[in-house]
Amino acid sequence: MQRENRHRAGHRIRQPEDYEAFIPSPLPPDPPLVLDNGILDLLSQADRALGRLDGSTEVLPQSDLFVYMYVRKEAVLSSQIEGTQASLTDLLEHEAREKEARSGDVGEISNYIAAMNHGLQRLKHFPLSLRLIREIHAKLLEGTRGSTRTPGEFRKTQNWIGPAGCVLAEATHVPPPPHEMMITLGDWERFVHDETPMPILIRLGLLHAQFETIHPFLDGNGRVGRLLITFLLCQKEILQRPLLYLSIFFKRNRQEYYDRLQAIRDRGDWEGWIRFFLRGIYEVSQEATETARRIVALRERHREQILNRLGGKAPNGLKLLEVLYRMPYMTVSRASEEIGVSFAAANSLARSLREAGLLAEVTAQRRNRLFRYEEYLKLFGEGTEEKETSGKGTDGEMPGSETGGSGNDENAPTE
Incomplete structure (x- = not known):
């Protein structure tokens, strides 16, 4: 990356309390993205894979049931990224026994499902907005360990991300302070609805990364940011059903995910992030399409077994x-x-x-x-039975701890 692009994504400003906070520049990037042949090839592959995924559910006898399981898999994976220990097995067994799922790790996963369903229902009548994001956040943290972290409210204190136990001066990333944060959120919302021609998957990649950089909540940023990917795909009618979830890709490539986001802030490397993001959409779409195909085959085989044996x-x-x-x-x-x-x-x-x-x-x-x-x-089941060993943490995208003005959160991969 050329030196003149170092501040392309934003700049650091020293605050009166003697620390530097990163203030992201409004989207789209300036200088503009360089969509070379590599990015364009990835974009084409991701577009085709998404189209196949959307079409594959038409052959499913009950596509809503496919969505039902995929939402739960995503809820488990996205929560595991933040340190929960519950697996897909734990969640489904809990639901089968019809227990209340509002506490502990299973409660956090159940909240993710509730937040997903709430957002999808609201998007049928209203466009994605900061107000809706706050509603989703409130659903996500209700009655869980994050319930003391101002659910449904943008933060009013400084947070930061870095190695476990670090202080503000040692942080890897310091998001914008609250007064600057609200300006950057306004810019972010305007870009959501901006009608300037741009491939939707490129726009989506920019929006996800920018949201993680702004880090507008004291807890729940990573989970909300991942939910937004699905919400935007449905709002833009790229998918008719909420079928694409990138948490499995982010979990498999966790360190690269962290590094790509930080490279945007450090070097203005938006292109590296976009390549990574498009690769994730392609891989996850391919996997989901194959799962749909295998479900159809499994159903037909088991229907035949029942008819022949029962x-x-x-x-x-x-x-x-x-x-x-x-x-x-x-x-x-x-x-x-x-x-x-x-x-x-x-x-x-x-x-x-x-x-x-x-x-x-x-x-x-x-x-x-x-x-x-x-x-x-x-x-x-892929990836959902693996237990995290780093301990619980707050949502985010840097290994370490995320803290707000009121004191330290738990140490771990953070939101």
Whole structure:
């Protein structure tokens, strides 16, 4: 990167308290992005992969159930990036037992799902705005460890990101102070709605990185920033359903994700970030399309098994199979309610599906038995069962600790 582009993304200003904060320049970058052949090839690949993903769900018998599981996978991965220990298995088992999920790690994941669903519903009637982002943030932190970090409110104190336990002077990145932050957020919102011609995926990459640089909340920035990717794709009608989630890519390439964002601030390297971002869209779209294809094949194979092996139970077996795509963890009592048969009939049906190899029993007990749809869960399990070892942290995109004016947050990969 040439020296004259060093301050292309913004500049650092020394504050009266004797630290330097980064003030991002309004988007788009100036000098403009250099869309070389490499970026244009990646853009074309990402566009085609997204189109295939959007079209692939048309062949799914119940595309909403595909979305249902993908939202949960994203919620788990995005929360794991910030240090939660709960897995997709933990979440689905919790939901199957119909427990309240408003505390602990599973509670944080449940909040992510609630925030996602709230945002998608609101976007049907209102464009993405700072007000909606605050609503989403409030849903995200409600009743969790972040509930003391002013849910639904932009910060009024300085935060910073850096190595675990660092003080402000040692920070890797110091976002704009509150009075400057509100100006940069206004610029960010204007760019969301700016109609100047620009490929939507390029615009989306710029907006995500800028949001993480502004870091407008005391907690929850990383999770909100990742949610915004999906919201914008749906608002711009690139996707008809919320099917693209980049947390798996960011988790697999965590250090590069951090480094690319910091390179924007240090060197104005927007092009390096855009290449990384487009590669993520391409890879994740390809993987999701393949998952959709495998679901169709799995459903047809298991429908055939039920018809061939269950005899008179086959009609109810097929009904239960469809329910399992929405609730892959299932108790006998829940199965009884869902398909409208007696407990004894549901118990016999669950036993038959287990003997056919479709269900696996989770609990070795006579009462309150829990079953899971094993092969289906494997299609969504990649990366979601890995436990984080760095401890809990606040949302973000730099390893270390994020702190606000009131004191230190937990140490870990941060938002």
